[in-house]
Amino acid sequence: MxxxxxxxxxxxxxxxxxxxxVTGEQVTDPSRTFDDLGVDSLGVMGVLSELQRNHGVxxxxxxxxxxxxxxxxxxxxxxx
Amino acid sequence: MSPAAVxxxxxxxxxxxxGVGEFWPAVRDGHLALAPIGRIDPNPYPVTVAGEVAAFAxxxxxxxxxxxxxDRFTHFALAAADLALEDAALEPAAVxxxxxxxxxxxxxxxxxxxxxxxxxxxxxxxxxxGPYQSIAWFYAAxxxxxxxxxGLRGPSGVxxxxxxxxxxxxxxxxxxxxxxxxxxxxxxxEAPFCPYAMCCQLxxxxxSTSRDPATAYQPFTGQAGGFAPAEGGAMxxxxxxxxxxxxGAAVKAxxxxxxxxxxxxxxxxxxxxxLLRAATDALAEAGLTPDGVDAVFLDAMADPSADAAxxxxxxxxxGERASRVPVTAPKAGxxxxxxxxxxxxxxxxxxxxxxxxxxxxxxxxxxxxxxDLVTGAARPADLRTxxxxxxGVYGGNSALVxxxxxxxxxxxx
Numbered sequence: 001m002x003x004x005x006x007x008x009x010x011x012x013x014x015x016x017x018x019x020x021x022v023t024g025e026q027v028t029d030p031s032r033t034f035d036d037l038g039v040d041s042l043g044v045m046g047v048l049s050e051l052q053r054n055h056g057v058x059x060x061x062x063x064x065x066x067x068x069x070x071x072x073x074x075x076x077x078x079x080x
Numbered sequence: 081m082s083p084a085a086v087x088x089x090x091x092x093x094x095x096x097x098x099g100v101g102e103f104w105p106a107v108r109d110g111h112l113a114l115a116p117i118g119r120i121d122p123n124p125y126p127v128t129v130a131g132e133v134a135a136f137a138x139x140x141x142x143x144x145x146x147x148x149x150x151d152r153f154t155h156f157a158l159a160a161a162d163l164a165l166e167d168a169a170l171e172p173a174a175v176x177x178x179x180x181x182x183x184x185x186x187x188x189x190x191x192x193x194x195x196x197x198x199x200x201x202x203x204x205x206x207x208x209x210g211p212y213q214s215i216a217w218f219y220a221a222x223x224x225x226x227x228x229x230x231g232l233r234g235p236s237g238v239x240x241x242x243x244x245x246x247x248x249x250x251x252x253x254x255x256x257x258x259x260x261x262x263x264x265x266x267x268x269x270e271a272p273f274c275p276y277a278m279c280c281q282l283x284x285x286x287x288s289t290s291r292d293p294a295t296a297y298q299p300f301t302g303q304a305g306g307f308a309p310a311e312g313g314a315m316x317x318x319x320x321x322x323x324x325x326x327x328g329a330a331v332k333a334x335x336x337x338x339x340x341x342x343x344x345x346x347x348x349x350x351x352x353x354x355l356l357r358a359a360t361d362a363l364a365e366a367g368l369t370p371d372g373v374d375a376v377f378l379d380a381m382a383d384p385s386a387d388a389a390x391x392x393x394x395x396x397x398x399g400e401r402a403s404r405v406p407v408t409a410p411k412a413g414x415x416x417x418x419x420x421x422x423x424x425x426x427x428x429x430x431x432x433x434x435x436x437x438x439x440x441x442x443x444x445x446x447x448x449x450x451x452d453l454v455t456g457a458a459r460p461a462d463l464r465t466x467x468x469x470x471x472g473v474y475g476g477n478s479a480l481v482x483x484x485x486x487x488x489x490x491x492x493x
Contacts, residue, residue, distance in 0.1 A: 017210075019144035038145065042211040053207060 005055055005076055010069065017050055018043035027069040034065040041065050051076070085254040085335040086324050086485065089168025089317030090427045091160035093269070095131030095310055095414040099163050104431045106413070108458045110442040113414040114293040114308050119273040125282060126289045129296035130273065131310030131415025143229070149212040150225060151190025152271035153313070156420075157222035158229060160315035161265050165230070168317035168329060172230040175263050175323075181234030182227045183253040184315075185245035185268040186219040187418035191277040193217055198276075226265055226315070234261045239419075242472025244340065246422030247480045251338035253318050262323040268420040269313025281309055284473050286383055297412050299380035300387050300447045307382045310415025314423040316430075333430040336465075337366030337481035344475045348386035354477035355379075355393035355469055362467070362479040370397050373405060374463045375438045377425045379471040380409030380416075390469065391449035406438040406461060408454045413442030422470035426480060429466045433484045436463055 005013070008024035015022050018039045026032050034044050044065050051057040056077040063072055092099060095113040096106035106113065117123050117130045133156065138147045141159040150158075161182075165172065172180060194217035200208040215221060220238040227236050235256040239245040246268050253264035272281060281287055288306035290296035297308040324331055339361025343354035363370060379390055395402040410428050411421055432438055437458040447453040464487045468480045 017148070019146065019148035021144070042149070042214075043145075045211045049207060049211070053204075 007073065010073055013050060014039065014047050014069065017046045022069070027073060030068055030070040033068050039065065047072070084321035085257045085318050086321045086331045087316050087333045087335060087430050088319050088324050088329045088331055089164040089170060090332070090430060091162065091164030091167060091315045092424065092427050093133055093136060093156045093160045093314070094312040094424055095133055098136065100167060100427070100431060103427070104435070107410045107428050107431070107439045108435070108437060110440040110456070111413060112293060112442050114296055116293070117273060120275060120278060125278050127278065127282065127287045127309065128291050129288065129293050129308050131308060131312065131417065132273065133312045146225060146229065149216060150221060151193035151216045152311070153188065153190055153269045154216070154221045154225050156269035156271060156311070156313045157184065157226055157267070157315060160267060160269060160313055161226045161230065164265060164315040164317045170263065170317055170329070172232060174327070177231055177233040179234050179260070179262040180232045180264070181256055181261050182223045182232055182236040182265045183239070183249045183256070184222045184266070185239045185241060185249040185419040185423070186222065187243060187245070188270050188272045188277055189219045190217040190221055192271055192274040195274045195276040222269055232265065235259070242474045242476035243418050243421055244470040244472045244476035244478035245419050247338065247426070247468060247470045247478040248340055249423070250318065250335055250426065250480055251340070254335055254338070257318065257320045261320070263317060263319045265315050266318050267313060267315035267423045270417045270420045271311045272309060272418060273311055286381065286473055288382065294443055297382055297415065298444055299378070299382040299409050299412055299441070300391065300449055300451070300453055301444055302446070302448055304382040304384055304387055308415040310417035312417050312424070313420035314427045316423070316427065331485040333433050334483040334485060334487065335480065336483045337362040337364070337368070338479065339365065340476065340478040342475050343477060347475065348381070348383060348389050351386065351471055351477050352389040352392040352396065355390060355471065355479065356396045358477045358479040359393065359397050359467060359469065362481045366481040366483065368465060368481065370399070371401070372465045373398065373467050374461060375432065375466045376405060376407040377429050377466065377468040378407055378409045379469045380411060381471060386471070388449070391451055393469070394451060403450050404452050406454050406459055407451050408438055409441045410439045412444055422468065422478070425468050425470065426482065429468050429482050433463050433466055433482060436460055438463070
């Protein structure tokens with residue numbers, strides 16, 4: 001199971017799950033929230049589920065649309 | 081205030097074409113749009129001929145964010161709604177948001193999306209089911225997404241009322257216009273080609289197993305051996321007559337009357353009386369008698385007993401005129417797409433009124449019944465009033481009366 005995701009990989013995953021075009025740069029910008037990107041709560045849930053299934057994010061992790069993809073990146077194993 | 085509901089825009093996504101610019105010439109010329117099913121490959125089922133909207137992909141029609149959240153049937157509805165608004169030259173924001181609603185009919189729901197998620201559930205476990213399954217499969221998905229996408233917050237709903245629900249949706253929209261809505265997007269869409277949905281349809285025992293697209297769907301003939309299923313749909317802009325007039329809209333047809341009955345599952349012999357009663361009620365609501373009917377768009381199940389019952393209903397309704405009032409089933413050229421089938425018939429009937437032509441029943445030559453079934457080429461006719469008949473495979477029978485906009489406005493009460 002691949003647990004190593006670059007910002008570009010995470011951006012591609014968000015785009016695939018939500019249909020919202022997202023760049024690696026946007027993913028690392030701490031001031032940009034999922035709301036800003038146009039990803040709603042169901043979209044965030046889909047992204048988080050995908051990361052929990054295939055990328056080692058803990059089952060009890062939680063994420064809301066007012067949070068940023070940067071915060072999500074921090075949840076990935078092996079990252080700070 | 082005038083009670084009339086008028087059609088001002090047509091949006092069609094059919095196997096015969098996208099938009100009325102493609103759909104009408106194909107229907108008028110009896111073009112055959114049936115072909116081997118490509119969406120289920122390899123196809124292990126006995127039904128191999130269908131009407132697919134093969135040229136359609138959501139890109140360019142549907143916001144990518146919505147594409148991942150929705151099934152193909154909703155992609156069809158969103159595209160058809162855009163086409164209808166464009167055809168009506170109506171900007172949704174020009175109508176008060178609470179005065180513009182959406183009414184669709186659905187038979188299958190979002191089956192392809194649903195199958196994919198259910199496969200994930202049983203193959204990998206509950207945590208593998210995506211969150212959008214909750215909204216994508218749902219019968220109301222088309223009404224909801226068309227409403228959200230266009231900012232329409234008026235009275236909206238979905239009818240899950242068998243195949244004839246396609247006509248009932250027009251009547252329900254008319255009711256909302258009488259209660260104060262100014263405009264409605266009305267119609268339905270179906271995308272029933274995935275293994276799960278195909279198995280559901282096979283259980284009906286009504287689908288054609290012919291392997292030849294040219295002869296697979298031959299209603300009202302001695303070769304009638306079931307219908308070819310289809311995907312696609314249509315949305316119509318239906319407005320209050322006064323609202324349409326005040327914005328200077330071009331009125332295509334008046335929705336003048338509707339009737340609906342129920343005669344029980346798999347009792348097609350009963351549907352003669354059911355259709356007759358529905359048609360009589362629809363004409364009465366339109367303030368007309370059967371003498372006023374200039375053409376009939378038939379349900380055309382292509383089941384011998386269902387065809388006989390429908391021919392009997394037309395004979396009982398029209399009496400000795402039955403053998404000379406043109407009747408037709410354009411869907412023989414592109415298939416029967418469940419709750420959207422009758423909506424496509426309404427679109428074809430509106431175009432027939434507009435062009436003064438009764439389109440043919442493609443591929444059919446020898447009608448078994450004493451009806452004036454139009455075959456071969458479209459027939460010129462001075463059409464004032466057209467009757468559309470629809471039946472569901474589970475026993476619903478509905479009828480809708482459409483009138484030429486220059487006919488005296490009656491009915492709708």
